[in-house]
Amino acid sequence: MPMLSDPSLKYLPYPSVPFPEGYIRQWPTKRTTTSPVWLSTDLRDGNQALVNPMSNTTKLELFRLLVKIGFKQIEVAYPAAGENEFQFVRELITNNEVPDDVAIQIITPARPDLITKSIASLAGVKHGIIHLYNAVSPVFREVVFRNTKEQTVDLTLNAVRLVKKLTEEETARSGARFTLNYCLETFSQTEPEFAVELGNRVLAEWGKASPDDKVYFNLAATVECAPSNHYADMVEYFHNNINQRDSVLLSIHPHNDRGTGVAATELALLAGGDRVEGCLLGNGERTGNVDLITLALNLYSQGVSPGLDFSNLPEIVQVVCRCNESAVPVRYPYAGTLVFSAFAGTHQDAIKKGLDAQAARWEKVDKTGEGKKYWAMPYIPIDPKDIGYGYENLIRVSSQSGKAGTAYVIKQTLQLDLPRRMQVSFYGIVQNECEKSGKEMSTALITNAFKQQYCLSSKPIGRLHLQSYSLIPLSPSSEPSSLDSAETDGTATPPEQGRDLVRFEGQISVDGRTRRILGDGKGVQLALLDALRNDLELEINVGEVVSHSIEGAKTATYIEVQTPGSSASKSGAGSIWGVGLSSDPVTSQCRAIISGLNGLVGDRRFPRPKMVFSPRRDQSAQRSESWLRDFTFRAGHSVVRTPEHERSELIAASPI
Template sequence: MKNSEFNYKKYVKPNFQPKNFTNREWPDKDITKAPIWCSVDLRDGNQSLPTPMSVDEKMGMFKMLLDVGFKEIEVGFPSASQTEYDFLRKLIDENLIPDDVKVQVLTQSREHLITKTFEALKGCKNAIVHLYNSTSVLQRDVVFNMDKEEIIGIAVKGAKLIKEEAAKYPETNFQFEYSPESFTGTEMDYALEICEAVMDVWQPTSENKMIINLPSTVEMTTPNRYADQIEWFSKTIKNRDCVSISLHPHNDRGTSTAAAELGLLAGADRIEGTLFGNGERTGNLDILIVGMNMYSQGVDPELDFSNINKIAEIYKDCTKLPIHERHPYVGDLVFTAFSGSHQDAIRKGMKARESRGEYVWQVPYLPLDPHDLGREYKEIIRINSQSGKGGAAYIMESEFGYNMPKAMQKYFGKVVKRRSDSMGKELSPQEIFNLFEKWYINIETPYKLTKYKISSVDSDSFDVDSNNIETNNLLLEAVINFNGHDYTIKGTGNGPVDAFSNALMQQDEEELKSLKNYKFVHYHEHALGEGSHVKGVAYIQIDTGCTEPYFGVGISENINTAAISALMNAINKSYIKMDVN
């Protein structure tokens, strides 16, 4: 039954776009370099946690952010919380902030908060003081009940106080940042007016730029509209060379990544966000995604995510939040294919790249090399009831070294699929290998090869299991056990398998007559592993006139033994009914 409250008519499309803006340039641009990155994990991300981080947890996160390569890190709101204050003092007192890193702190435009913020920063070498106040139509109306001039007064008063306090700490290199909070719900002309009013107080220069942060505090419209706002603002603000335009997108509409990328095209210089998108409501922009998107397009993000598993582990330990299995680049399943067609294409792409010795990464369905992030190729293909022949073949080759003939892959893929379906779960590589052994290798009934000898037809004696005799004209003698009785067979041929097959075809013993009921179709062999005692694996396909062919596999350090065993396994398989369980 439909919920009567579910009614789209209660919503009105917001309209805070720049007026008569027709000369937009961002649609024709590409991202060619990394922005200035500022992590707000320790402030914006932390304030949204059910249980905020302790000082020790914040320290663990801070060190990880340094390792990733962040040069600007918002460490907290020191005037609003004792934990935030203590953490900042610990960083400064213990000299834990590298000389090339700026710590950023947030404050509202209130005198006692600004004063305490500067006290917390005493002794810091490089700091960004971030002032904000809400400017949107809705906030002015229902939260503050103030007009435009009164809201500008709040911003200007805070800017003056910050400038006065900064003068008391000449040992610190300060940079100032202003955010018209709820920028996306603010009239563009008014957003420009209030930012320029703050600029008039701070008097930024091209050598000491002021940061103007234009936050999508609440994502209210499509990313292209945000890009229009950013480009208009960037082109219209006075003294543009004295300003660093910063973005702070939230993810209410699920499009923060697109908003950030289009905002960069529109002229932004800097981005604030968190790792894995932690933040209020649906979260902040995920900096990792934007950075890795650049990386996958051949642009240096100037952040190092090469050990993504460790980064994710620290994040989860510090925040107590999970990471979704489908999270781009990081989730447990993002480099995993279950679909049969995807698996087949990935397997072929990997083999093609290896055989060609290519450096440039081009593999179907894998826009990024998992090794770049410290992930393993074994994670790429996993098998369930949706998987096809390529997936099982990839697992057998990559995990165990078995390079099945193409015709065999189709039928083994069906076996694996039926097994996964009957179990109702994904199959592990070992479970797949066990199924392979059962289906093609360990088949010793109804016929069992006990022993054999091969020699040249012209030789007076047999050479058991020889690898070195000429194969032009071989004589083979073998013993086959059936129902507890041994039967000796003999045959000649141009190779061990041919001689063995001919020996089977010549049998008149009633118990062995049925061994003639096949046609030899295909033979394939390869080494299994490396070294002086490497084993060989042989694959044989036969046709018995049934709908599907039969395959057998043999393994031995002697390839003749492997080949003959493979034929016996194929023949035996044609006589027994096997199930996947």
């Protein structure tokens, strides 16, 4: 059947809350400044919602995790539902699994036989909470139970009397402490006036509520059937009209049918709620109970300690998913694997700038001791490191990313802070690879592509590789220096760039063969360019040059190279860059130039190496005749002619 064009013919809107005329709501102007009391219902409400309910062994593992996280109230079972549930409660108590500061809660319907068995399961408990419930909304009263309001009140009060009697008997026997948590099941669909009337009758029947021993009222949004603000209105109405408010704790139990369970909880806390019942990762019937992780970390992100420790959230998520045989969507708040990841270029650019600015701000705080290291980051409301994640997943690169994404990866992995125009140039390379594969470029792939593109290796990767060089000063004030090999960085600083005339003598690998190059210029850069022009017929111009220090006392140099007659791209797209790393700044310049040339030369042919002139020995010097010792003279055989013989014959034959 298709959706109705006029759904009002089938569905009724939610009723308004009967505030007095002129009443001004209090919750919209309030702020949450303290954490609520937390109750985990993972072992009961969450367990009942599983396709395959947990075994008691699995429940015990999850119970221990909840205690470790810091929950002080945990709903552990529905003891009257089956023997396994009953035994689980008994094992927790008899095996001393429950810390002294933790209260365990059991749930029971308002039926005498089930109440009796449920309370029996708590024999010997230190602090037990009895979750007594019955549905009180019109649809349940009239359709399910066929009760009037008066009959519903009588059923409830009879159950409260029995709970009071049985718990007092157990207290007298073992000293156990008990708290009544009366749940107005389907509160979200109940008339507010009737909910308050019923609550006050329960309070009077219990008869012993005090500020030190409060009665809990569970205001259950069993079905989320209205906007979050309406639930907050209902809670505020109950908060305003329940008797002995200082002896009452309002417990909020939202579900997520409309997808606004978290919002409903946060507004209900502003409206007077004191306690929150829910599950880790929002497990529960239908669309689930409210997610306690999201609620707690929302508080944390606003500077309010939730009193729960999610420092190892990835491990917690893993345990919960295994115990529940479930999975978490990758975009799930806080717990999803991609919630701190940005793929879009604009997001990546903002995050990279935010990280850089924050690092500088925090460094200033360390140096001056003034101010706070507050977290202020575009798109990332909470520091991933606080909950067990790193920054390596903040920026992920795909064909939809931009320059900032790849630049961030290179900075994180290689400590290289690329110039802006070089970021554009390198991202063009990465984007081409992404579009070819149609997949994300991992950190390892990006880093490897960078090293290959800019020939960052002690061994030859490109067609050209600088093996060693020496600088010979041609100015009187200069001192010579040299670099023995590409694997050993020189420590001497060559003559100052741009002031002294030097000669560059280098050994360079060209297509796997070593050749010697020579060139002169003012400073090493111009001398190297002259050597490349002389020996390889490479005419190049240098554009932008940027350098910075990195860890390990090294210098990184970035040089843009161009062929004569070409102009640099304003944005940097398509420009050719080289990268050089060395503990000596000038060596890093040389390597950067050679690196850039590898991206520029393509498959061009280089000229053959030039013949290097070596002076012969002085021809006027007297030759030794020792060379004759290897010859034997015999009659009838010719004698080997020597150059001296030929010279004597020529002189003799010359006319006088």
